[in-house]
Amino acid sequence: MIFKKIGRAICWVVEGCGALLAAAGVVYLYVSGLAWLKSGIWPSYDLQSLWDAVQSQWPQIEWKGVQKTLDLAPAVILKLPVWIAFLIVGGSIYILGLLVDLVLDDSMYTTKNSK
Numbered sequence: 001m002i003f004k005k006i007g008r009a010i011c012w013v014v015e016g017c018g019a020l021l022a023a024a025g026v027v028y029l030y031v032s033g034l035a036w037l038k039s040g041i042w043p044s045y046d047l048q049s050l051w052d053a054v055q056s057q058w059p060q061i062e063w064k065g066v067q068k069t070l071d072l073a074p075a076v077i078l079k080l081p082v083w084i085a086f087l088i089v090g091g092s093i094y095i096l097g098l099l100v101d102l103v104l105d106d107s108m109y110t111t112k113n114s115k
Contacts, residue, residue: 004104011101018094025086032083047085048078 036042061067 007104008101011097011104014097015094015101018090018092018097021090022087022094023090025083025090028083028086045082046079047082050082051078 032043032045059070061070
């Protein structure tokens with residue numbers, strides 16, 4: 001019983017983190033819209049720009065075939081706008097927390113009714 005309550009509390013924290021991450025995407029979309037209204041140019045800030053801004057390097061492998069695959073595989077993902085990535089990841093985390101919470105909630109009610 002206590003483990004289910006702890007699990008539900010963890011699920012609520014996961015849901016909150018997912019909601020905050022998705023909200024960050026919405027806020028970024030709002031700020032981009034304001035910048036577009038002010039300057040007339042939509043600010044294109046994609047995941048590749050974010051990756052470069054944190055000064056992280058892409059892994060380098062000596063095998064040329066593997067390096068080409070490594071460079072081409074995330075090309076589509078790295079071109080996503082940051083706000084879409086935040087919405088997708090945040091929404092996924094929120095849904096995961098919600099589903100686990102529902103499973104724990106369901107199992108809690110079935111054990112109470114069966115006694």
